[in-house]
Amino acid sequence: MKKVMMGNHALSYGAMLSRAQVIAAYPITPQTQVVELLSEMCADKTLNAKFIKVESEHSAMAACIGASITGARTFTATSAQGLALMHELLHWASGGRLPVVMGNINRSMAPGWSIWTDQNDSLSERDTGWMQFYCASNQEVLDTVIQAFKVSETLAIPSMVILDAFTLSHTYEVVDIPDKAKVDEYLPPFKPPYRLTPDDPHAFNGLTSPEHYFELRYKLQKDMEKVPALIEETGREYEKLFGRYLGLVDDYLCDDAEIILVTSGTAGYTARVAVDELRGSGVKAGNLRMKVFRPFPFEVVQRILKRAKKVAVVDRNISYGHHGIFAQEVKSALYGQAGDIPVFGFIAGLGGRDITPASFREVVDYTLSHDIPEDNILWIGVKK
Amino acid sequence: MPKKKDAKKIVFQSADEMPMMPMSIGSMLYNKTGSWRNIRPEIRLEDCIQCGICWKFCPDMSIGIENELPVVDYDYCKGCGICAEECPVKCIVMVEERK
Amino acid sequence: MKKEKKMTLTLPVEEYAGSGNLACQGCGAGLAMRYFLKAMGPRTVLCIPACCWAVIDGPYPHSSLSVPIYHCAFEAAASTATGVKAGLEMVGDDKTTVVAWAGDGGTFDIGLQALSGAAERNDDILYVCYDNEAYMNTGIQRSSATPYGAWTTTTPVKFFKNQPKKDINAIMAAHRIPYQATASISYPEDLFKKAKKAKGVKGTRFLHIYAPCPTGWKSRPEDAVKLGRMVIQNCIFPLYEIEYGEKYTLNIKVKDKKPINDYLKLQGRFRHLKPDDIQIMQEEVDRNWARLLKKCEAS
Numbered sequence: 001m002k003k004v005m006m007g008n009h010a011l012s013y014g015a016m017l018s019r020a021q022v023i024a025a026y027p028i029t030p031q032t033q034v035v036e037l038l039s040e041m042c043a044d045k046t047l048n049a050k051f052i053k054v055e056s057e058h059s060a061m062a063a064c065i066g067a068s069i070t071g072a073r074t075f076t077a078t079s080a081q082g083l084a085l086m087h088e089l090l091h092w093a094s095g096g097r098l099p100v101v102m103g104n105i106n107r108s109m110a111p112g113w114s115i116w117t118d119q120n121d122s123l124s125e126r127d128t129g130w131m132q133f134y135c136a137s138n139q140e141v142l143d144t145v146i147q148a149f150k151v152s153e154t155l156a157i158p159s160m161v162i163l164d165a166f167t168l169s170h171t172y173e174v175v176d177i178p179d180k181a182k183v184d185e186y187l188p189p190f191k192p193p194y195r196l197t198p199d200d201p202h203a204f205n206g207l208t209s210p211e212h213y214f215e216l217r218y219k220l221q222k223d224m225e226k227v228p229a230l231i232e233e234t235g236r237e238y239e240k241l242f243g244r245y246l247g248l249v250d251d252y253l254c255d256d257a258e259i260i261l262v263t264s265g266t267a268g269y270t271a272r273v274a275v276d277e278l279r280g281s282g283v284k285a286g287n288l289r290m291k292v293f294r295p296f297p298f299e300v301v302q303r304i305l306k307r308a309k310k311v312a313v314v315d316r317n318i319s320y321g322h323h324g325i326f327a328q329e330v331k332s333a334l335y336g337q338a339g340d341i342p343v344f345g346f347i348a349g350l351g352g353r354d355i356t357p358a359s360f361r362e363v364v365d366y367t368l369s370h371d372i373p374e375d376n377i378l379w380i381g382v383k384k
Numbered sequence: 385m386p387k388k389k390d391a392k393k394i395v396f397q398s399a400d401e402m403p404m405m406p407m408s409i410g411s412m413l414y415n416k417t418g419s420w421r422n423i424r425p426e427i428r429l430e431d432c433i434q435c436g437i438c439w440k441f442c443p444d445m446s447i448g449i450e451n452e453l454p455v456v457d458y459d460y461c462k463g464c465g466i467c468a469e470e471c472p473v474k475c476i477v478m479v480e481e482r483k
Numbered sequence: 484m485k486k487e488k489k490m491t492l493t494l495p496v497e498e499y500a501g502s503g504n505l506a507c508q509g510c511g512a513g514l515a516m517r518y519f520l521k522a523m524g525p526r527t528v529l530c531i532p533a534c535c536w537a538v539i540d541g542p543y544p545h546s547s548l549s550v551p552i553y554h555c556a557f558e559a560a561a562s563t564a565t566g567v568k569a570g571l572e573m574v575g576d577d578k579t580t581v582v583a584w585a586g587d588g589g590t591f592d593i594g595l596q597a598l599s600g601a602a603e604r605n606d607d608i609l610y611v612c613y614d615n616e617a618y619m620n621t622g623i624q625r626s627s628a629t630p631y632g633a634w635t636t637t638t639p640v641k642f643f644k645n646q647p648k649k650d651i652n653a654i655m656a657a658h659r660i661p662y663q664a665t666a667s668i669s670y671p672e673d674l675f676k677k678a679k680k681a682k683g684v685k686g687t688r689f690l691h692i693y694a695p696c697p698t699g700w701k702s703r704p705e706d707a708v709k710l711g712r713m714v715i716q717n718c719i720f721p722l723y724e725i726e727y728g729e730k731y732t733l734n735i736k737v738k739d740k741k742p743i744n745d746y747l748k749l750q751g752r753f754r755h756l757k758p759d760d761i762q763i764m765q766e767e768v769d770r771n772w773a774r775l776l777k778k779c780e781a782s
């Protein structure tokens with residue numbers, strides 16, 4: 001069935017089709033429609049779940065953690081300040097190996113108050129042990145929620161499904177809603193090996209001395225390393241059932257590209273307009289849209305980028321005192337690879353400033369006219 | 385819960401042995417807290433009125449009941465002295481622990 | 484030796500708290516758990532935030548309790564328990580009692596928001612606060628449950644705590660929860676009865692258990708039970724129940740109210756107090772007691 005819906009509702013549909021059993025959430029612009037629709041779905045029994053209307057995002061994540069350890073499939077959604085308020089609990093979820101799935105709408109962090117998009121909220125949670133999926137269409141949002149549950153539950157690692165504020169969260173697109181029975185086939189009920197129950201009593205998360213803590217973290221990393229292959233595998237499985245492949249990256253005309261624009265989120269589609277224009281004027285350009293950021297898909301990124309002569313990364317985020325975060329990570333992925341490909345790091349669109357085809361033209365002009373970048377950060381559109 | 389005598393401290397030798405979740409798989413009975421004691425309770429059973437008060441107030445579940453009489457479990461008794469203090473007929477005395 | 488009589492046991496013999504745990508000698512928090520679990524039985528899960536009990540239970544991969552525990556974030560006992568309850572129901576278990584078991588810091592201070600949220604929603608959880616009147620796990624710092632006059636490492640004797648203890652029971656009563664009660668480790672039968680009663684009630688229940696801490700109070704371990712008795716007899720910590728925030732029941736009607744001096748004398752944390760300071764404390768106790776009597780009479 002096809003339906004026109006906003007990105008936020010695509011998250012709700014994803015959670016509903018995945019048969020989330022416990023949802024705990026707190027409203028924040030621009031996430032509110034996610035939970036509004038889910039409360040409706042719970043009320044009219046489209047979804048058989050308990051919806052806990054908590055008094056904060058902190059309690060939302062705590063309740064999700066509590067529900068997940070009992071073996072219930074658990075979902076929440078938040079944005080920016082709400083995500084930051086959850087911060088401690090993100091570690092509790094991943095360290096406790098609980099496959100909570102959360103939608104996060106990328107919104108800029110206050111102050112000053114901003115409800116518009118950039119990625120500093122989710123990227124500030126980079127090292128919490130959550131998987132991060134950056135989406136670029138409402139269809140992808142819906143599909144990714146379902147896939148995220150599957151990957152999360154297989155490896156006991158939580159997932160964040162991320163979309164841009166307004167440019168995706170509030171944008172209406174046609175979305176194909178997968179058949180419920182087929183989703184059930186793809187995503188069987190959650191049956192964790194251990195859970196909180198008097199039938200099999202364990203104390204979870206007890207005081208862990210240096211004798212064992214290290215190994216628990218080693219295990220988390222080892223399981224994280226299994227994610228890329230599992231995403232490709234479950235992505236192909238998804239394609240078989242629903243006709244859409246869900247991979248680690250989405251590459252556009254990269255095969256013979258000499259200059260590759262690396263993007264994430266909705267900016268990816270804008271980049272493609274620029275790529276097409278460049279191709280029209282004889283420049284072999286391509287676009288690599290990073291979908292999965294954690295774990296970082298080193299192998300495919302290396303495989304695709306090492307064919308290029310120049311790489312330009314456009315970041316809608318910044319690590320103050322360093323540079324754009326995707327740029328850092330792409331550089332680290334290319335380190336030691338043959339060819340010593342120059343990576344140009346651009347920062348654009350902080351606080352919801354538009355990233356337009358013209359922004360990409362600027363990116364391309366600079367990249368084409370310089371052998372190496374003159375600076376670690378090349379600013380696009382800032383009034384210097 | 386394992387039997388007292390086979391209670392052992394669990395130390396994993398490799399990450400593979402560890403369950404995926406950070407969770408307990410054994411009891412604390414390996415931890416013989418009797419070694420914390422400086423003074424030990426001794427019960428003069430001939431004076432005991434079987435009121436059960438020492439059993440009731442022991443914070444360490446270290447007073448058992450055998451043949452309707454209290455028995456101290458010296459493996460775990462921490463020597464807090466509550467039993468002696470609360471015994472209404474003062475038939476429990478705390479004596480210096482011989483180390 | 485054999486005696487004709489049987490031992491008098493006023494509580495069930497089943498133990499769900501085990502020996503070998505890491506509680507200090509004479510720890511009231513240990514006793515509180517022991518009695519509480521006797522009342523709860525095996526179909527219980529505990530959510531324990533950071534507090535002494537997070538350590539007492541024992542290090543990974545061991546546990547001294549025979550009921551399951553979820554160790555959770557310091558400020559999140561109530562919200563975690565809410566999630567556990569919802570989760571258990573969704574996986575088909577509506578029999579298990581879900582308990583949040585927290586210290587005074589985790590209840591009166593950092594966990595108060597989550598507790599208030601759960602209580603306002605009347606989530607079906609049993610919240611227990613064992614109160615040792617300071618942050619003991621981190622080395623005896625003041626909490627808002629620390630009484631006036633007390634020394635802690637953050638309220639040194641020259642600047643002893645200058646504010647009275649927060650009235651958490653009034654705060655909980657303001658949420659109109661179906662059942663709440665105070666209890667002391669020195670009245671185990673009363674504690675047991677209240678825990679049983681709380682277990683049978685649906686909605687948010689709150690137990691506030693007085694749990695002397697020899698280490699933090701600078702008292703003798705053997706005095707722990709005595710101290711827990713004295714606070715009832717001098718009316719510092721009266722035993723009472725509240726239903727729906729309105730119906731107050733006094734469980735021990737103290738006739739011959741003892742002065743607080745003897746109680747204070749047994750604890751190093753009050754050693755520095757001058758007669759004037761003690762007078763201030765006594766007046767506070769008298770006022771609280773009179774107020775409680777009035778509430779009990781009114782309902």
Ligand SMILES: Cc1ncc(C[n+]2csc(CCOP(=O)(O)OP(=O)(O)O)c2C)c(N)n1
Pocket residue numbers: 512533534535536557558585586587588589590615616617618619620621626
């Ligand atoms: C967010 C956070 N802040 C601070 C701490 C440090 N901390 C751990 S336990 C504790 C005090 C606990 O006091 P209380 O709740 O009274 O329990 P008690 O230790 O006295 O039994 C503190 C401050 C923490 N674990 N988490």
Ligand code: SF4
Pocket residue numbers: 425441442443444445446447456457460461462463464465466467468
């Ligand atoms: S001294 Fe304390 S721990 Fe030992 S038996 Fe008596 S009450 Fe129990």
Ligand code: SF4
Pocket residue numbers: 505506507508509510511512513535539615619620695696697698699
């Ligand atoms: S510090 Fe106090 S509360 Fe904590 S274990 Fe020791 S006696 Fe018990």
Ligand SMILES: [Mg+2]
Pocket residue numbers: 586587588614615616617618619626
């Ligand atoms: Mg405390």
